[in-house]
Amino acid sequence: MTASDADLRDAKITITPSGQLMLSGAGALHDRSQHSHQSLVWFSDDGFKWSAATEIGDPNFWLWRTTWHAGRAYSIGYECGPGKSLRLYQSDDGKQFETVVETLLGEGYPNETAMVFSDNTAYCLLRRDGSPANGLLGVAQPPFSDWQWHDVGVKIGGPQMIQLADGRFLAAVRLYDKSVRTSLCWIDVETGKLSECLALPSGGDTSYAGMVEHAGEVWVSYYSSHEGKTSIYLARVQIADRAEGNGG
Numbered sequence: 001m002t003a004s005d006a007d008l009r010d011a012k013i014t015i016t017p018s019g020q021l022m023l024s025g026a027g028a029l030h031d032r033s034q035h036s037h038q039s040l041v042w043f044s045d046d047g048f049k050w051s052a053a054t055e056i057g058d059p060n061f062w063l064w065r066t067t068w069h070a071g072r073a074y075s076i077g078y079e080c081g082p083g084k085s086l087r088l089y090q091s092d093d094g095k096q097f098e099t100v101v102e103t104l105l106g107e108g109y110p111n112e113t114a115m116v117f118s119d120n121t122a123y124c125l126l127r128r129d130g131s132p133a134n135g136l137l138g139v140a141q142p143p144f145s146d147w148q149w150h151d152v153g154v155k156i157g158g159p160q161m162i163q164l165a166d167g168r169f170l171a172a173v174r175l176y177d178k179s180v181r182t183s184l185c186w187i188d189v190e191t192g193k194l195s196e197c198l199a200l201p202s203g204g205d206t207s208y209a210g211m212v213e214h215a216g217e218v219w220v221s222y223y224s225s226h227e228g229k230t231s232i233y234l235a236r237v238q239i240a241d242r243a244e245g246n247g248g
Contacts, residue, residue: 001042001050005030008040010208014066016073021047022094024075026062035059037080041066041094056097061087062111066094069117073097074144076104076124078111084130086110088144101145108132114161116169123189125152125159125171135159135173137192150192158207161187165213166242172209172220175199182206182222184237200235202226213239 001008006027014022021044026037037060040053057063061077068074073091078084088101104110109130116123124138124147135156140147157174164170169187174180175196182202186195203226210221220235 003027012065014068016094017068017071020045022066024066037062039063054095057089064113067115074115076113084109112159114159116161116163118163125161127156127159152192152194154194160209160211162211172211174207179203182209205230
């Protein structure tokens with residue numbers, strides 16, 4: 001995908017209920033006289049031929065990631081303009097998004113998110129900058145309009161989170177204490193506690209992992225600059241059984 005009027009950023013792929021590939025991202029506009037960012041989606045049946053871009057959400061709200069649940073797409077957008085708020089959207093087709101919660105959170109500077117739905121409960125791992133800066137874990141029940149937030153205890157960046165086949169929640173985040181690194185961390189969804197379990201080879205400018213569990217391993221893609229230039233890496237991680245590892 002290319003655009004003559006914007007810098008396209010942070011592409012993420014998900015699969016729609018009908019089996020299409022859905023690519024979401026945002027355009028940082030060259031002409032900022034009206035607004036600075038516009039979230040976009042593209043669709044494909046085969047990964048080679050893609051539809052034209054469709055604008056989604058409100059101008060200046062970066063819909064960071066799309067998560068499908070019960071036939072519906074959910075996305076949390078963060079404000080890129082003067083305001084610093086978070087907004088929850090939903091869509092039946094991935095093209096027309098409506099607002100579920102106008103201001104999901106307005107404390108600090110909330111921005112990047114990862115969502116997981118489990119037993120009809122929604123979980124959101126959230127990055128915050130500014131003050132306060134610690135990450136948060138949000139929990140909500142249908143219709144997902146009332147959220148409870150737990151402090152994860154540390155500052156995080158580029159959050160991604162999945163639920164493993166055994167029920168545990170695993171996150172990939174950038175950690176800032178000691179040396180900056182991309183790490184895998186257990187998430188206790190009852191308390192919001194984050195526990196680092198594996199620091200990936202990384203450093204400097206690093207983060208924005210993608211994760212999938214496959215055949216007893218977690219495959220993790222991420223970028224890092226620890227070898228002198230920024231490169232993309234793929235790690236295959238064996239996860240200890242619940243009895244051996246952290247219970248999450």
